[in-house]
Amino acid sequence: MNWRPIFLLIILLFLASTAIAEDIPGQFVVKYRPGTAKALKQAKPAVRGLGNINKKFGLIKTRQVYERALKIRPDWTHLENTYTLVFPPSIEVKEVMKEYRLDTNVVTIEPSRKVRAFDFVPNDPLYSEQWSLTKINAPKGWDRTTGTAEVIVAILDTGLNYNHVEFSGKVDLADAWNFVSNNDDPMDDAGHGTAVGGVIGAIGNNLKGVAGLDWNAKLLPLKVLNSAGEGSIENLNAALALVAALKSTGVNVVAVNMSLGQYQNDATLQSRCAEVNNQGVLLVAAAGNGDVEWPTYPAYYSTVLAVAATDQDDEKALWSGIDPDTGRTHASNYGTWVDVSAPGSSIYSTDKNGDYSNGWNGTSLACPHVAGLAALIKAANPTMTNNQLFDQITATTDDIDALNPTYVGKLGSGRINAYIALAGLKASITSPATGEFVTGTKTITGKAYGWSFVNYTLELLNNGSVETTIINSTTSVESGTLASWNSQAYDGQKELRLRVYSPTSFYLEEAVTIKVDNTSPEAVITSPTSGSTVEGVVTINGQATDMYFDHYQLEYGSGTAPLSYQTIGSYYSQVTSGVLATWETAGLTGVYTLRLTVYDQAGLANRATTLVNISQVNPTKEVQPAAGMPATFALPNPFDLTKSSTTAFYYNLLGNFPAAIYLFDLNGNLVWQKSYAAGENGGKSGWNNPTWDGLTLFGSRAIGGLYFYQVIADHRVMARGKLIVIN
CATH class of the missing domain: 3.40.50.200 (Peptidase S8/S53 domain)
Structure with missing residues (x-):
């Protein structure tokens, strides 16, 4: 049952009763003392005053309110003394109530109100x-x-x-x-x-x-x-x-x-x-x-x-x-x-x-x-x-x-x-949710209980047909684990169906559609082949596919076991057999590891690598701005040191070559600088976004104000930008 706060009742009752109460003109509900109604019919002296009041105000008719109930239960005496009194609609309500209340034969009298x-x-x-x-x-x-x-x-x-x-x-x-x-x-x-x-x-x-x-x-x-x-x-x-x-x-x-x-x-x-x-x-x-x-x-x-x-x-x-x-x-x-x-x-x-x-x-x-x-x-x-x-x-x-x-x-x-409501049961699957990816062993949670509970089943369906029964249990679950399911043997879109049964075999059903994925993506580099020698712009071919494909990423790192990798790019369309990307190698030389990583929506990933020998080709040492964009820009800008830990400097290089960033204050003082090797973030072909943590060359926090920065290669300024620091 619901609980009604007393304070709310008092407040709202006051508002409603003062604004909306509507009485029926000339009609009252009176509760007499025992014997009064009968005495009125017999015109006994004890109720003569009450009879006079009725005549004074022109009583039209009276009716026992609970007459029908009393015919069935005459022993319910608490109902027998309540009557409806009907006077002319124009009667003065306050006067009638005042005189009735003065009579000792009357327990209560109230206006009859509308519903x-x-x-x-x-x-x-x-x-x-x-x-x-x-x-x-x-x-x-x-x-x-x-x-x-x-x-x-x-x-x-x-x-x-x-x-x-x-x-x-x-x-x-x-x-x-x-x-x-x-x-x-x-x-x-x-x-x-x-x-x-x-x-x-x-x-x-x-x-x-x-x-x-x-x-x-x-x-x-x-x-x-x-x-x-x-x-x-x-x-x-x-x-x-x-x-x-x-x-x-x-x-x-x-x-x-x-x-x-x-x-x-x-x-x-x-x-x-x-x-x-x-x-x-x-x-x-x-x-x-x-x-x-x-x-x-x-x-x-x-x-x-x-x-x-x-x-x-x-x-x-x-x-x-x-x-x-x-x-x-x-x-x-x-x-x-x-x-x-x-x-x-x-x-x-x-x-x-x-x-x-x-x-x-x-x-x-x-x-x-x-x-x-x-x-x-x-x-x-x-x-x-x-x-x-x-x-x-x-x-x-x-x-x-x-x-x-x-x-x-x-x-x-x-x-x-x-x-x-009719089932007398509760059936729900709270995890996994509809559309969720499932891989490996999954804990399935939910509810399976009720006053008519007998058992529940949890089944895996494929195109409407039961593929396997995960569990059949006679233990009710009010909120918690329904089953632990090893999904390794399955792949593709499936339906998890929960049925909670009553003694009459009536059941309540809940189902969620899930995507089961236990197969890693395909990741293959077909060219350049391992050990081949390349130079300049290299076309990378291969395969990046999955039933639930999300994206793939191409990276490179120096040597046969790189300590770090630089990103060539991230791509969001599957490639069954064809061009994965192009890679500008000008400015790089020596042995490099090329790495392909394919990700699916379930969080599974697969990798392929190949080793290449890069021949020296002199790079074009220029910044290539994107259409409609400045040669370089910083984000976030303004750089609020109280809200962000770093800001990044963005620019696009045509080749791989050593580069540096210099940051100056309004007075031309060098505040910070950093150099980048060819091929690493800051000196690699394509988009670069090296970061600054807001600290000066002396390790102190930069003061708020306007700063200028330059992207430099071979002692030549390739791009300039402004940065506002808030501290």
């Missing part, structure tokens, strides 16, 4: 797709169960068109009641309740219209809202008391759907919700459509599962129109008090005219997705308690926080997932 349906009317043309069922993974959940007639869901709403073909044989009319008209006909005169009922329990697989979440559950309509979608708090309380009474006598009400509410806390409503909860019934309520964080009631109560609404993209639902309570554009309410989210935009459902309509929006439509799911879970697991249903629904959602960064932690635990 309203959390929706607005359909606004889109009919279409033949119920996106919400796919979004919550209902089709896979139906593989487990499509419900049972043993389960009853009470719908406290505007009523239900019980003659609709989608509800044939599914409506409990024996226990239904119309609290608005105080009769046994709960026919819907607004449409809201019928749309809600369709989401919960429209018959599925019947070649007609739509499918609800639970195809077989019974629906119990209790009409508490009028044709305008409004009703009194006492009618809501009376309906909840009836549910509690029915449950206490063996009527299997599993869940109550309340797609309604108000922004005003009501102690009696909280008590009625607690009573229903104590009877073992799951209460589900809409969070509201005011686009605010304020709590709504009854959704806010800890005994009620609060539902926010999401759209097709799993984002907090936003609609058109203005909410009558908050004055804001219609959008789902949110807050840390919300327990879960469910689809609530453009919902296609049944309508009160016996047809179907699309475009139903609101947390009113999100709420029945949850109530319907509760019915399905109960059908699959008859011994589950209402508290276990609550926990199962909230613990098996899909996390949508990343899609709603502004509302992290305020849309409940996530958007409901019928498949996972």
